[in-house]
Amino acid sequence: MDKTPETVKPDMTRVAEIIDSYREQSWPLIPLLQEIQDEIGYIPPEAINPIARAFALFPSEVQGVITFYEQLYTTPRGKRVVRVCRGTACHVRGGKTILKLVKQHLGLEEGQTSPDLEYTLETVACIGVCALAPNIVIGKDTHGNMNPKKVAQLFEDKKGSG
Numbered sequence: 001m002d003k004t005p006e007t008v009k010p011d012m013t014r015v016a017e018i019i020d021s022y023r024e025q026s027w028p029l030i031p032l033l034q035e036i037q038d039e040i041g042y043i044p045p046e047a048i049n050p051i052a053r054a055f056a057l058f059p060s061e062v063q064g065v066i067t068f069y070e071q072l073y074t075t076p077r078g079k080r081v082v083r084v085c086r087g088t089a090c091h092v093r094g095g096k097t098i099l100k101l102v103k104q105h106l107g108l109e110e111g112q113t114s115p116d117l118e119y120t121l122e123t124v125a126c127i128g129v130c131a132l133a134p135n136i137v138i139g140k141d142t143h144g145n146m147n148p149k150k151v152a153q154l155f156e157d158k159k160g161s162g
């Protein structure tokens with residue numbers, strides 16, 4: 001079966017190893033969740049019960065922490081997370097068009113992950129480099145002064161596939 005966000009099977013052996021490595025630590029929950037997400041790409045819902053058992057918590061407490069922290073995810077995400085800024089400075093300098101073009105290139109709407117798990121598309125309020133508006137971020141790299149040509153160059157490999 002092809003890998004899609006719905007069919008991906010997390011490496012629960014690795015999850016168990018990560019949980020074990022935090023057993024002796026005080027206040028382990030957030031760094032533990034972060035490490036699971038860094039390695040697996042997200043926090044598999046199947047990990048919540050083992051985490052709760054390991055640290056004598058209720059599963060709802062673990063879930064509550066995940067829900068509270070916006071940067072923690074319980075669904076698979078793409079290898080490359082694309083964030084288009086929709087803050088005011090970016091908006092007035094064409095951010096809306098940039099978002100539309102990125103959607104077209106990736107074949108994704110906001111919040112969606114591509115079936116091949118390559119890309120996730122998100123929007124953000126402001127990424128803090130307004131002088132370079134309009135901006136997009138791919139993974140850890142910020143791309144400023146975006147225009148349609150630059151968008152096309154960034155997503156050249158997606159031509160005809162999205």
Ligand code: FES
Nearest residue numbers: 085087090126130
């Ligand atoms: S509004 Fe886009 S970087 Fe600030």
